[in-house]
Amino acid sequence: MNGKHLVKLGLEKKAIALAQTAAAAREKAGLERDEILSELRAVQANPDAYLAGGVYAELAAELAAQQAKRDAQKGAELRPAPLPYPVWGEDLIEAGARTQMDVAMRLPVSRAGALMPDAHVGYGLPIGGVLATENAVIPYGVGVDIGCSMMLSVLPLPPQGLHAEDGKALLLKHTRFGAGVAFDKRERADHEVLHEDTWREQALLRHLYDKAATQIGTSGSGNHFVEFGTFSLPQPDLGLEAGEYLAVLSHSGSRGFGAQVAGHFTALAERLHPGLAPEAKKLAWLPLDQEEGQAYWQAMNLAGRYALANHDLIHARLARALNVQPLAQVRNSHNLAWKQMVGEQELIVHRKGATPAEAGQLGLIPGSMADPGYVVRGRGNAQALGSASHGAGRVLGRKAAERTLVKKDVQAYLHERGVTLLGGGIDEAPQAYKRIEEVIGRQRDLVDVLGTFQPRIVRMDTGSEDV
Incomplete structure (x- = not known):
């Protein structure tokens, strides 16, 4: 039987190959072409009936998967109005972020959401959005x-105990910033995340392994940083006595590896939902009961572990250089999705620029290169889906900051607060961000503040115009 007969049945490329294999087996069994075509039509009409086994089982599985995808696409119509969702710090949030969140809450797969006080416009879900x-x-x-x-x-x-010049030298020697940067081979560190079997379980992950291994222990551009500063703890906590300590604070992610995972699966999600409304295109989703969704879930979680490994190595280098062991450490991810019970149902909770803040959970909410950051303990607010802000949030976009901010004003702001800056573009100036004190003030029902971190020596990537 040739492929023309199978194309006429409306079969797609992969199904055609499986149908040809099955047809060849049936021809050997003595069936005529018309009999085989009749059987293939029956498999098309009800693939579930053939999944248990037999010559048509593989074809039936492929046809069932294709039908599930078509069903998902049919369900891609947006709700006429967004589901209701709570907002913290509404007076601090631009209209564009609200519009993006409204679109997200119209998705047929959405069940609940919340908007944090640092929210601002992003791609797809707004930064500070919880869905x-x-x-x-x-x-x-x-x-x-x-x-x-x-x-x-x-x-x-x-x-x-750390002079500014010594702190600068340590950051310059032991940290790396920017797109594509890496430590010299002789300086490169190892981490257990690089030895996970997960890297071998997808062609994409195998392809990206060398990039990840090369860039581990480094930081990207934009708002990523490593800082020495003063950690103030007013009451005993974290296994520490109350007082002031030297501390290291870092903000970093999954580097080029994570970015390519995101790009690959976003394109795949968009292809799965070609009929999705234009305003929701960047919110295309992957069903978790299908192969594509499971592949993204695996890659996403690996990228999350890899990002935390970058922090591990950054902090280990600096502690080793100072010949000390940390007394306490706090860390959290704020660009990830989690399986979480919401009411009595397990849902997928996306936090895009939002800090997990379940009851008792420790987290970090930074300010800017010159403003304080906060160590917090979550209060488990169910309406916020156990979340809080991830920072101050932008009040000026990068281009707007470059157009409107004046370098001498930014330098004066840093000088007044005793901050030494290495790198850092004017697009990351404190004036480009909301006042962190106001953002924290709008979420007292989401977190309790345990202590504050005041930056003293800050390293970032060089911007388009350094401060």
């Missing part, structure tokens, strides 16, 4: 920098 979906994961609901995260190490040294 719970049923049996679906949205790559742009997680973000391009999968697993972007924070880490704090409290050191057994007084804040004044």
Whole structure:
């Protein structure tokens, strides 16, 4: 039987190959072409009846999977109005972020959501958006920098125990920033995440392994940073006495590896939902009961572990250089999706620029290159899906900051607060961000503040115009 007969049945490429294999077996069994075509039509009409076994089982499985995809596409119509969702710090949030969240809450897979006080416009889901979906994961609901995260190490040294020049030298020697950067081969560190079997379980992950191994222990551009500063703890907590300590705070993600995972699966999700409304295109989702969704879930979680490994190595290098062991460490991811019970149902909770804040959960909410960051403990607010802000949030986009901010004003702001800056573009200036004190003030029912971190020596990537 030739392929023309199978094309006339309306079979797609992969199904045609499986049908030809099955047809050849039936021809050997003595069936005529018309009899085989009749059987193939029956498999098309009801593939589930042939899944248990037999010559048509593989073809039936492929046809069933294709039908599931078509069903998902049919269900891609947006709700006429968004589901209701709570907003924290509404007076601090631009209209564009609200519009994006409204679109997200119109998705047929959406079940609940919340908007944090640092929210601003992003791609797909707004930064500061929290979205719970049923049996679906949205790559742009997680973000391009999968697993972007924070880490704090409290050191057994007084804040004044590190001079600015020594701190600068340590950051220059032991950190790397920017797109494509890496440590020299002789300096490159190893980490257990690179030895996971997961890397071998997808062709995409195998392809990206060398990039990940090369860039491990480094930081990207934009708002990523490593800082020495003063950690103030007013009451005993974290296994520490109250007081002031020298600390290291870092913000980093999954580097080029995570970005390519995000790009690959976003394109795949968009192809699965070609009829999705234009305003929701970047919110295309992958069903978790299908191969594509499972592949993204595996890659996303690997990128999350890889991002945390970058922090591990950054902090280990600096502690080793200072010949100390951290007294306490806190870390959290804020660009990830989690399986979480919402009411009595397990949903997929996306936090794109939002900190997990379940009851008792520790987290970090940074300010800017010159403003304080906060160590917090979650209060488990169910309406917020156990979430809080991930930072101050932008009030000026990068281009707007470059157009409107003046370098001498930014430098004066840093000088007033005693901050030494290495790198850092004017697009990351403190004036480009909301006031972190106001953002924290709008979410007192989401987190309790345990302590504050005041930056002193900050390293970032060089911007288009350095401060």
